[in-house]
Amino acid sequence: MGLAEKRALKTFQEGTYEQLRNKINSIAGYDVEFDINWESLTTNKYSHLWEDTFAKVYFAPIINAFTAITVDDMGKEALKETLTKIKIKDENDISNPDRTYDFTDGVLTIDHSSYINIDQIDQRTSKLIQVLESQL
DSSP: OOHHHHHHHHHHHHTHHHHHHHHHHHHHTSOOEEEEOHHHHTOSSOGGGHHHHHIIIIIHHHHHHHHHHTTSHHHHHHHHHHOOEEEEEOSSOOOOHHHHEEEETTEEEEEOOSSSSTTOHHHHHHHHHHHHHHHO
């Protein structure tokens, strides 16, 4: 990763990522632990798009799914009692929502390409809701 890529990543981490993480924690009602493999997300040559793609691929579906799940106290409590960590990575270049999410032992793992099918937020959201609700 060159200097331009390092700058793009730092800009995202210190700006948009902090805002998105705060929004997720606010919706959840507690501080969710994040474990992000930044190195795996930044292996492509699209650093000029990272600000947009990271938000759409990884965080928008979480925000949308958490909003749907926490619509009532039962959902809020179930999420808080069950979800302990969110791991985000792009290790297998997956672009199909059916293969993107795993929720085991309180850890939600998201393994999705950081640059393919960026705008399929609704499909990822629907699958994420299905995965989470089946375990809550």
